[in-house]
Amino acid sequence: MQVYLPIAEMAVSPWLMATLGLVVGCLSGIFGVGGGFLMTPLLMLMGIPAPVAVAAGANLAAASSMSSVLGQFERRGVDLRMGLVISIGGIIGVGIGSLLFSWLKSQGAAEATVRIAYTILLGSLGTSLVWESLRAMAKTRAGGPAPSFRRATNDLAHHLPFKVRFPRSKLVISIIPPLAIGVGVGILSAIMGVGGGFILIPALVYLIHMPPNLVVGTSTLQVLITASATTFLQSAANGSLDLVLSGLLIVGGVMGAQIGVIIGRKLKGEQLRALLGALVLLVALRLAADLVFVPSTLFELSSPGGGL
Amino acid sequence: MMARLSIWMVLVFGLIVGPAAQAQSTQVSAALIDDAVLVTSSFTGAKVTVFGSVRAGSVGRTDIVVAVRGPDRPAWIAKRKRTAGLWIGKDQINFAAAPTFFGVASARPLEQIAPSDTLSLYGLRPKGQLDIAKASADSPLADELVDAFVAQRQREKLYVDDPNGVKLLKGGLFRADIQMPDRTPPGLYTAKVMVFRNGRPAQSTLTTLVVSKVGTERALFEFARDHAVLHGLAGVLLALVAGLSAAGIVRRFAPG
DSSP states (O other): OOEEETTTTEEEOHHHHHHHHHHHHHHHHHHTSOSHHHHHHHHHHTTOOHHHHHHHHHHHHHHHHHHHHHHHHHTTOOOHHHHHHHHHHHHHHHHHHHHHHHHHHHTTOHHHHHHHHHHHHHHHHHHHHHHHHHHHHHHHHHTOOOOOOOOOOSSHHHHSSSEEEETTTTEEEESHHHHHHHHHHHHHHHHHOOOOHHHHHHHIIIIIOOOHHHHHHHHHHHHHHHHHHHHHHHHHHHOOOOHHHHHHHHHHHHHHHHHHHHHHHHSOHHHHHHHHHHHHHHHHHHHHHHHHSOOSSSEEEEOTTSOO | OHHHHHHHHHHHHHHHHHHHHHHHHOEEEEEESOSEEEEOTTOOEEEEEEEEEEEOOSSSOEEEEEEEEOOEEEEEEEEEEEETTEEEEEEEEEEEEEESOEEEEESSOHHHHSOHHHHHHTTOSGGGGOEEOGGGTTOTTHHHHHHHHHHHHHHTTSEEEETTOEEEOGGGEEEEEEEEETTOOSEEEEEEEEEEETTEEEEEEEEEEEEEEOHHHHHHHHHHHHOHHHHHHHHHHHHHHHHHHHHHHHHHHSOO
């Protein structure tokens, strides 16, 4: 059985799409990320035009972060003020990214840009995930203590002007770094259809020095807002949101996310991260294959819209 | 050169004086089984079927060729070149318009029916249907890229050349089937039926068919196009509601 997608203008198997949503949702539940960064490239590899894949990935990320953000609030794991500051930056970034994307689309360069951006991003992310978890595993085996976070006090965030108090995180820092991080993540979100959790989590830990127990919840809130903005703008500005595709992915995705949370509680962190890293690397390699190796066809062709 | 010229003169002569004289020798009438292809949620492509009858003299061989052409859209093709270690599309030509679908059906290979210049002249070759943008026309690679473009669309079944697509039935009746894939976009399609007598075009007739989205597909497509803002909000709402209900279900059945 096949279902016709009204915006992508092609037929896909609904079971395949729902299963894809389930698997990606499961992974996003395990790791506490939205899953857009896996879904968008997978959709592109399956022949969905890049603009449609970006909108669908963002929509899925919004849904999966919505399904977990309430739980995070109940566990008091969200710094609302920090989340909102980053989200304001995020919405600005989505606006900039959306304009950039419209321009790339009119130049017929959307497909190639998204591919290259993904190859770089997933390649570096996968490498660092695998590397970090291998190091952590070696350390655990050697019997050493787990690496601990030291709260730096003399970095950029403390020197810049416009200091703001974030009582929940017990931080008094300049508002510029969180805003800038938000803008950066927003641009990536608009171009790549990601929520940005997988970038924001390390940024909150290493750049903002937030307490670890607030990182995932705050990032989830930000992903919810940024991914919603991307979904909205991809539809309003580029007309590339396909509700049939989103619906199929989201039904599988939110169910998978709940299963993933349960699995995540029972598995060991380092091995999980190594697994995710390997998976991310695999997707990156598949995308890179066309760029790095002698391609099977020397030609690429498309229409401005990405599809026909 | 003289031979070519005289063929042309015969052609022109045929076109001017032709109708009365030719109508007696060759007549074709054809109709589409369906002049509307409906794109529903279960659309996976469509088969366009043309039925018709041809009356021709008994001398020589009669061939039927049916061509279906989809709506034009701009397109581009680039040749990949190794740049800084990466294979990136460099030399690019743009098409101001390229048919999204171009299918030709006949009862034997086109090359056996008519000379290749005749086929091009009568628009039975996909290559001749491509409208290269002015800025790209002078590119030294234009020829190679146009061929590659056609070859790629043939691989994707968007440009089809089916030498077994026309079935000749008894009493001058014929039936032509052309398969369109799911990616063929909605729009106005033209179907052309041509009759060749001994390698020369004798008669042709044109009809059109409409490929249109209906039902849910149409509603969603028009909603997205006419109310892009509301459509975007619907997408956000879909995500929020799905996320909330999934969380709610889990809380009810698996507390903690």
